[in-house]
Amino acid sequence: MARRRKRKLMEQAIEVTIEDLSHDGRGIARVDGKVMFVSGALPDEKVMAKHTGGNKNFEEGEVLEVIKASADRVEPKCQFYAVCNGCSMMHLAPSKQIAFKQNTLKQNLLKMAKVEPLNWLDVLQADSWHYRRRARLSVRWVIAKDKVLVGFREKNGRYVADMDYCEVLQQPLDSLLKPLAEMIESLLIKQHIAQIEASIADNDIALIIRHLKPIQQKDETILLDFAKKHAIRIFLQSKGPKTIVELTKNNSALYFDMPDYSVRMEFLPSDFIQVNAKMNQKMIAQALELLDISENDTVLDLFCGLGNFTLPLAKSVKKVIGIEGEESLVQRAKHNAKINKLDNVQFFTADLRKNHADSDWFQQDFT
Missing domain, CATH: 2.40.50.140 (Nucleic acid-binding proteins)
Known part of the structure; x- marks a missing residue:
């Protein structure tokens, strides 16, 4: 039976x-x-x-x-939502999505940490559409369709969704999917392009193209023409992160500004940055408010990355210590402190999964 x-x-x-x-x-x-x-x-x-x-x-x-239907069901704005796995809850009203995520966090805290918050802060909110400034896009040459697909993976599958626009990617990246696919179709190694990592800085758009075979001169010319037409920068990656090189030879740093703190953050196109720029500003403002900092404080920032919270903090306190597990990010965090003329910041590399009670940086008087 x-x-x-x-x-x-x-x-x-x-x-x-x-x-x-x-x-x-x-x-x-x-x-x-x-x-x-x-x-x-x-x-x-x-x-x-x-x-x-x-x-x-x-x-x-x-x-x-x-x-x-549930009263909370809404019509998804994206025409590709049924097939694309980039978003999973667009059929649920945005306010209900937030409530669901908050409840999921609550249940995880109860289950894993055995704690329950006494009070919940008001939820930070920003735009629901065209907010994503970083994305990893899959690329696939589909013989059956005789075309290249660029986008997110399909729901319940390993294939790339057939899409030419994205409602959550920040402009102008949202409308670059189709032009990218058409350009890659013209490459000699179109079947050997695995993915594109996209970043939108305040001053540029950067694309890292992961290729599994060497790129010939003809393909380089096509890529450079595309970069010029769409005012973007193209980086090539043949193997690991250390093989990333810029094809467009711009050489200027990518950056985003934090005007509320007069801070400029420089980053590489492969670096982690918060995907939602407006939400990032709100998170920093809330963190500084909750910390109730003063000019005499010494603050410890764990998992500091490029210094996203560290440098705004340094504008208002005596000293900030930033700890990050990846050495390359620590070096760029130090660089960001230097270009912002902040000499009250120190950065250290440490695996924060381990006990650092005896480390010099841990011995400081944090107040």
Whole structure:
């Protein structure tokens, strides 16, 4: 009986009632007493779901039809939402997405740390659209379609979604997907381009093109023409991060400004920066307010990266110590302190998974 039920589940859509949301935003239903995670479904909905996978502990599916919709369901703004895995909860009202994420954090704190916050701060919010200034885009030459695809991965698959626009990427990157795909189609090594890492700075747009075969002169010319036409900078990466070189030979530093603190942050196109610039400004402002800092304070900033919080802090306190695990980021953080003429900052490289009670930097009087 169980095997016949399994075959039926695999072969045809079934009607399920959604009870809750999982930590990753999928609807939770029960089929013959077994949990089924349904992508695209919301609590209190009845949907027709197609089986997509699973194991002995649970089943997985996706919505084919919404029979009874939740009051919190909205029409996704993006025309590619049904196939693209770049966004997973666009069918849920933005305010409800925030509430869901806050509840997920609460449950994780209870489960993993055994703590529950007494008070929750008001949620920081910024634009829901065209905010993403960093993205890693997949590239694939699809023989069956006779075209190159550039974008995010498909839902429930390893293929690249067929899309030519993105509602969350910051302008003008949002509309560069189709031109990028068409340009790559003209390359001799179009089938050997694996991904594009994109960063939008205040002064430039940078693309790191990961290529698995050497690029010939003809392809370099095509790339340079594309860069000139779209006013972007192109970097090439043949292997690991140390092989990244700029094809466009601009050589000037990428940067973003923090005008509230008169700070300029320089970074490499492969560096981690907060993807949402407006949200980053709000997070920094909130952190400084909560710390209630004074000019006599010495502050410790762990996992400091490029100095995103460290340098704004340094504008208002006696001293800041920044700790980061990646040496290359520490060097750039020191550089950022130098160009901003901040001499009350020190940066150290340390693996923060280890005990550093005996480290010199840990012995300082933090107040």
